[in-house]
Amino acid sequence: MTGNQDDKGHAVVVRNAYKRYTKQQTILDGLDLTLPKNKIYGLLGPSGCGKTTLLSCIVGRMRLDYGSIKLSATTRRELGYMPQDLNLHLRLSIWETLKFYGYLFGMEIDEIRKRADELIKFLQLPPEGRMVQDLSGGQQRRTSLAVALLHNPDLLILDEPTVGLDPVLSKSIWDRLVEMTENGKTVMITTHYIEEARQAHIIGLMREGVLLAEESPASLMARRNVDSLETAFLQLSQLQEHNSKKAIEPKAYPIGPRPPVTLADNTWFLPSRFKAQVMKNLYLLKREHIFVAFVFLLPIVQMTLFNTAIGQDPKNLPFGVVSYDTPNGFADCRPDAYHGCLLDSSYNYSITCKYREHLLKKDFAVKEFRSLEEARSNVWHNNIWGVIFFNQNFTKALGERIDKRNRLDDETLEMSIMDAWIDLSNQYIGNMVKHSVTLGTIDFVHDVLKDCNITQKLFDTPLTYETPVYGSMIPKFTHFASVAMLALCAFYLPTILTASLMITEKMGGLIERIMVAGVTFSEMTGSMLVVQFVVMLIQNILSLIVMYGFFDNPMIGNYATVFIVLNLLGFGGMFFGILIGVGCNTYYMAAYVGTASNLMLVFICGLAWPVEGAHYLLKSVSWMFPLTLTTQGLRGMTARGWPLMHPTVLEGVASIVVWIGLFVLICIVLIKTEKGSWVSAK
Numbered sequence: 083m084t085g086n087q088d089d090k091g092h093a094v095v096v097r098n099a100y101k102r103y104t105k106q107q108t109i110l111d112g113l114d115l116t117l118p119k120n121k122i123y124g125l126l127g128p129s130g131c132g133k134t135t136l137l138s139c140i141v142g143r144m145r146l147d148y149g150s151i152k153l154s155a156t157t158r159r160e161l162g163y164m165p166q167d168l169n170l171h172l173r174l175s176i177w178e179t180l181k182f183y184g185y186l187f188g189m190e191i192d193e194i195r196k197r198a199d200e201l202i203k204f205l206q207l208p209p210e211g212r213m214v215q216d217l218s219g220g221q222q223r224r225t226s227l228a229v230a231l232l233h234n235p236d237l238l239i240l241d242e243p244t245v246g247l248d249p250v251l252s253k254s255i256w257d258r259l260v261e262m263t264e265n266g267k268t269v270m271i272t273t274h275y276i277e278e279a280r281q282a283h284i285i286g287l288m289r290e291g292v293l294l295a296e297e298s299p300a301s302l303m304a305r306r307n308v309d310s311l312e313t314a315f316l317q318l319s320q321l322q323e324h325n326s327k328k329a330i331e332p333k334a335y336p337i338g339p340r341p342p343v344t345l346a347d348n349t350w351f352l353p354s355r356f357k358a359q360v361m362k363n364l365y366l367l368k369r370e371h372i373f374v375a376f377v378f379l380l381p382i383v384q385m386t387l388f389n390t391a392i393g394q395d396p397k398n399l400p401f402g403v404v405s406y407d408t409p410n411g412f413a414d415c416r417p418d419a420y421h422g423c424l425l426d427s428s429y430n431y432s433i434t435c436k437y438r439e440h441l442l443k444k445d446f447a448v449k450e451f452r453s454l455e456e457a458r459s460n461v462w463h464n465n466i467w468g469v470i471f472f473n474q475n476f477t478k479a480l481g482e483r484i485d486k487r488n489r490l491d492d493e494t495l496e497m498s499i500m501d502a503w504i505d506l507s508n509q510y511i512g513n514m515v516k517h518s519v520t521l522g523t524i525d526f527v528h529d530v531l532k533d534c535n536i537t538q539k540l541f542d543t544p545l546t547y548e549t550p551v552y553g554s555m556i557p558k559f560t561h562f563a564s565v566a567m568l569a570l571c572a573f574y575l576p577t578i579l580t581a582s583l584m585i586t587e588k589m590g591g592l593i594e595r596i597m598v599a600g601v602t603f604s605e606m607t608g609s610m611l612v613v614q615f616v617v618m619l620i621q622n623i624l625s626l627i628v629m630y631g632f633f634d635n636p637m638i639g640n641y642a643t644v645f646i647v648l649n650l651l652g653f654g655g656m657f658f659g660i661l662i663g664v665g666c667n668t669y670y671m672a673a674y675v676g677t678a679s680n681l682m683l684v685f686i687c688g689l690a691w692p693v694e695g696a697h698y699l700l701k702s703v704s705w706m707f708p709l710t711l712t713t714q715g716l717r718g719m720t721a722r723g724w725p726l727m728h729p730t731v732l733e734g735v736a737s738i739v740v741w742i743g744l745f746v747l748i749c750i751v752l753i754k755t756e757k758g759s760w761v762s763a764k
């Protein structure tokens with residue numbers, strides 16, 4: 083910020099400051115403020131007049147719309163800030179909080195210990211192991227004040243530090259502030275207790291976005307000829323109201339440069355601040371036993387549920403059989419009796435008994451009906467999934483069909499055919515029933531031919547499927563979807579965790595406070611990534627163990643390379659979570675974005691159904707989405723044993739790397755254009 087020569091010797095100089103949140107209300111209306119060094123400046127004004135807004139702009143938490151702010155402080159360490167709201171991590175103890183902020187300000191542990199002991203005593207704080215959330219409101223505010231005083235800053239900005247304190251403690255705080263100014267410090271303080279501000283060296287009376295007065299309490303009262311600050315303020319307010327009624331032209335709102343408050347250590351990355359953030363994240367994680375257990379249990383539960391609930395063929399489906407070929411129904415079926423070749427003259431049994439055996443082998447719950455009408459009525463009433471019907475003399479007709487083949491009359495051919503009626507309202511079960519009945523019938527015919535020593539191939543379609551090049555002879559849906567499930571979890575579990583952590587910190591104003599302490603976006607996200615990287619590694623290991631160790635999913639590739647690609651997806655998920663955190667200010671919004679994108683990716687990226695089957699327009703853009711190519715690469719690695727250097731796998735890796743870059747880019751654009759932000763205030 084620029085200033086002139088007169089600004090030398092001043093700790094804070096605000097010139098022609100304008101700020102508004104909405105066009106309807108101007109909060110700072112060309113405000114000028116001067117705070118000389120080594121003084122206490124008491125900023126007073128009615129509730130809602132803009133005191134907090136002004137302080138937020140001074141500490142760099144927000145930016146003016148127009149005007150300038152100059153600080154004598156050149157580094158963040160020289161600035162101490164106590165916001166109006168608590169803005170502290172509730173799940174940290176007093177000591178952990180002080181240690182965290184101490185490290186943020188580059189202090190050594192011995193120094194932090196010494197200052198913490200002194201402040202805990204001075205501010206009468208409870209034992210340092212107590213969590214902030216378990217403190218009373220007053221104790222929380224005192225902890226907040228301790229954080230502002232911890233690093234012994236040259237410039238202290240305190241937003242209502244004495245609210246809710248008993249008068250004795252309040253007085254001792256004021257005494258301490260006076261003492262600090264005698265030792266070269268400067269203090270700016272807001273308070274609702276106007277008379278309390280008598281101890282300030284300068285008073286700024288703020289109203290309707292400007293300062294009505296800026297002078298020492300004594301001269302302020304003397305000039306108005308009153309003996310209380312309250313009365314002086316009242317008089318000035320009345321005068322301002324009178325003058326503003328006379329003003330005819332509304333003032334234009336200026337548009338122009340608004341450089342941010344920049345302090346020397348506002349560098350993009352400082353290892354000490356990064357370390358402090360990592361430490362804080364670990365403290366928080368350590369405290370959340372149940373949450374951590376949940377985070378690690380989630381992939382196990384997801385993978386187990388997926389493998390046990392999805393993709394398995396339904397068993398014991400009720401299926402009807404009507405056989406007019408057995409006069410007394412299946413009661414006549416005696417397994418020892420119907421062995422042998424049905425072409426033999428001694429063969430006197432219904433072959434449909436054998437067919438029933440094959441249906442049972444296909445895990446159908448076979449129900450016998452004596453009439454076709456009754457059976458079909460049961461299909462109609464959803465009691466059975468279908469019915470198969472055998473004509474009278476089916477055994478004889480089948481025997482003739484095998485024996486005579488090309489000399490068969492139409493009637494016998496017709497009699498040797500079974501008819502089936504199937505409920506196809508449920509596509510998956512219907513197809514599965516059809517498939518099982520067909521397979522059962524093929525097995526049955528093979529069995530019959532074998533008993534008669536006739537080569538089975540004679541009655542087969544002229545096509546043989548040899549051992550598959552990749553995959554198993556009977557592919558399962560789970561084999562297709564297992565990789566999709568892995569990819570989805572690897573991407574979304576970190577997304578959920580990152581987005582929720584960011585929004586928690588954002589909503590509590592925590593990010594804003596640590597930002598004032600100098601923490602940058604890269605340090606904050608970097609520290610999150612480090613902690614979450616470990617979480618992600620464990621989650622992905624657990625997912626792989628359950629998916630391939632406990633369940634029979636195809637895995638002929640290299641576990642290490644699959645693991646690497648999964649973790650890349652995890653990084654993609656983390657950066658997507660950061661983007662959600664930057665773009666959304668509430669959990670609701672984040673939940674909607676997360677859920678909507680999840681569903682969209684499942685459909686677009688070929689996770690629930692092969693991309694090859696999608697609409698051609700969708701198919702042509704599907705590859706662009708984050709999970710499509712990477713999942714295809716992973717599928718090739720697990721089911722086909724492709725190495726990391728296989729072109730398709732490399733395409734998948736490149737795709738997620740590009741997406742990570744894109745997420746970072748969008749975050750940066752959102753922050754720079756202030757459309758989204760990693761803090762709530764703007």
Ligand SMILES: Nc1ncnc2c1ncn2[C@@H]1O[C@H](COP(=O)(O)OP(=O)(O)OP(=O)(O)O)[C@@H](O)[C@H]1O
Nearest residue numbers: 103104109127128129130131132133134135136166
């Ligand atoms: N994020 C925001 N969006 C819109 N309006 C806001 C926002 N923050 C504050 N305001 C409005 O700006 C005005 C000034 O608020 P500010 O918190 O700066 O006042 P204050 O003087 O500190 O009040 P108090 O003494 O009650 O803390 C208020 O009318 C408030 O409603």
